[in-house]
Amino acid sequence: MAGSSMSQVALAFGVLARTGSAGWVAAVTSTAMAATIATMLLGGGIADRYRRSTVLALTSLGAGIAQAGIAVLLITGRPPALLLPFALASGTFQGLTTPVLRGIIANLASGRGLQQASSLLASASNLTRIVGPAVAGLLTASVGGGWAVAADAASFLLAAACFARIAMPRPPKRDGDGPSMLGDLREGWEYFASQPWFWSVTLAFAIFNATNRGVWQVLGPVIAFHTIGAPGWGLVLSAQGIGALFASVVLVKVPLPRRPLRPALTAMALAALPLVLLGGGAGLLWLAGVSLLAGAASEFFTVTWQTVNYTYISERLLSRVGAHDEFWSFVSYPLGQISAPLLAAAFGTAAVALSGGTAAAVAMLCVSLLPLFRRIEIRPGEP
Incomplete structure (x- = not known):
């Protein structure tokens, strides 16, 4: 997670420094994200079918090799088109990884421990988000973004070695008449489609992520490139991490509300404020302050959503259903990345940022008003 938090900044500014083109930034990041989305559903089936620690070790090894290739290309100044196959491979391995991580906590905790485990894992993640972007910004400004991506590659390889030493529970043994992989995937889809409380939130996030x-x-790095610079942008992203870390630490001890989804979705509207301020030309301090608030709001929703998922969804279905959540909420992400520079060229970066932030906030507020969330409760000690 520390390496990945550095890579987000380093890759964008590394490509910008090499090409000066927002289009190439969109092409590289969209290639990785498209591969991630395309493999999520398969990753959900694999995660519920095989030992999760083994899958994580293999996918981390593959991602480390792919990120190492990106680092070499950035450091040696190769044409940006050569980054695309490595971005495709990296995104593929991360798409297979994401559903596996969704199922781990249910193997380790139950009842009130589900929220605590989610919050502790989030705290570790958010701590890396505070330091990683700032370090990446400084490395990019001094020796180049390739070295920060190299650190990301090393972190994946180290993670693979750690996962190889973990013995997660084996899934139940399947007989010859058991469902196929396709049957497993169909079962996950049927559950997802039958739960309006689940797919309505996923739909809202499809809008939120695109905008x-x-x-x-x-557009964030492009605007920052001409205003606050790479170090300033790194500090803004670190401020988000600080807010998220604060929220996750608090949620280790403070129980969620009994009916948590409505306040969590309402809070998510605050996560769109940094985009509005970015379009409005706000300075570094204002942008960092609002990003801190947005980070806390986002983490409150994340812990809430994961805890509700672990409470209401069977452990054997968690990765498959979670893969549908990730897939349908992120399927619009490449569209947003590709269209952003095109819309900015036509209407200006400020107008696109302002309208995008407004649309994201409205999506969250609208879904929070659905009456069905009154039936989703978390009770102390519920398994």
């Missing part, structure tokens, strides 16, 4: 995260990731 907020897509524009933020592509």
